[in-house]
Amino acid sequence: MHAIDAAALTRTYGDNTVVDGVDLRVPAGQVHALLGPNGSGKTTTVRMLATLLRPTSGRAAIRGFDTVTHAEDAKRQLGLVGQFHAVDPRLTGRQNLVMLARLNGFRATAARRHAGELLDRFELAEAADRVVRTYSGGMRRRLDIVAGMIVRPAVLFLDEPTTALDPHSRNEIYRYVRDFVAEGTTVLLTTQYLDEAQRLADAITILEAGRVVAAGTPAQILAAVPAGLDLIVDDADRYAEIAAVLATFGGVPSDSLPAPHLSPMELSFTFTGDAPGLLPVLRALDAADITVRDIGTRATTLDDAFLALTGRDRVAAGARKEVRA
Structure with a gap:
């Protein structure tokens, strides 16, 4: 009971x-x-x-x-x-x-x-x-x-x-x-x-x-909300290539395409599962001859989950879904 x-x-x-x-x-x-x-x-x-x-x-x-x-x-x-x-x-x-x-x-x-x-x-x-x-x-x-x-x-x-x-x-x-x-x-x-x-x-x-x-x-x-990864790059005109590399790890852009004149460029990606390890991502970007100034994983907090699941976070708007134990 x-x-x-x-x-x-x-x-x-x-x-x-x-x-x-x-x-x-x-x-x-x-x-x-x-x-x-x-x-x-x-x-x-x-x-x-x-x-x-x-x-x-x-x-x-x-x-x-x-x-x-x-x-x-x-x-x-x-x-x-x-x-x-x-x-x-x-x-x-x-x-x-x-x-x-x-x-x-x-x-x-x-x-x-x-x-x-x-x-x-x-x-x-x-x-x-x-x-x-x-x-x-x-x-x-x-x-x-x-x-x-x-x-x-x-x-x-x-x-x-x-x-x-x-x-x-x-x-x-x-x-x-x-x-x-x-x-x-x-x-x-x-x-x-x-x-x-x-x-x-x-x-x-x-x-x-x-x-x-x-x-x-x-x-x-x-766990219902995608993990995140943030990076800063100099190659502002290679956004599509960067996004393609991250897509091989299950990453999707968290926000809209940045203005092409921005350099350095701050990018944010979310993942359908856990964020990948930084070393494999860096190796893949290096193989594509893309230089990364800074990179880091973004841990999901209950604030992130709350905003995403209630539809009040534009970054995670696509993550909203019903979650059941």
């Missing part, structure tokens, strides 16, 4: 389809990152999975509980940390957590004890009795996450948890996420930071215009 299991999940508003047939399966005890540009349907997908929004069609289940027909059971399995601060800024950190614990069925003494333990764990004990409006952005975000963990959920949704945080605060959030997973919690993470997904996620799903355009491990996502 998957911790999260969604099939053909769809949400429309009139004629506007915001989420269009999303399939998402997350095994227990993993971090799954949900990526996509603004307006791609990430937050709407999370809201449907969290029982906050009813799907127009399709189905979703949290640990086997259908989010529509068994919504209350599904809710008991999950915690949600949204994009915006969910705590009351007029109360202290401790008062917020005690109130939430009481609302979740804790007796008064147990609620105070539990709140204190969480404040200690998340390094908020010194600020526990200050009103939240005096907290820094990083402290408030940590308190948000604590609030989502008042009752330890089996599944935790983190919707862009580190937006606008400084690097130190982001690293603290990463540490907490790893701790949660080590203790058995499944995490669904939406984020705008691609390095964040690469550091934390066991698997990634990329949405574009409400549809899944890629799904798999970070390595599988990266």
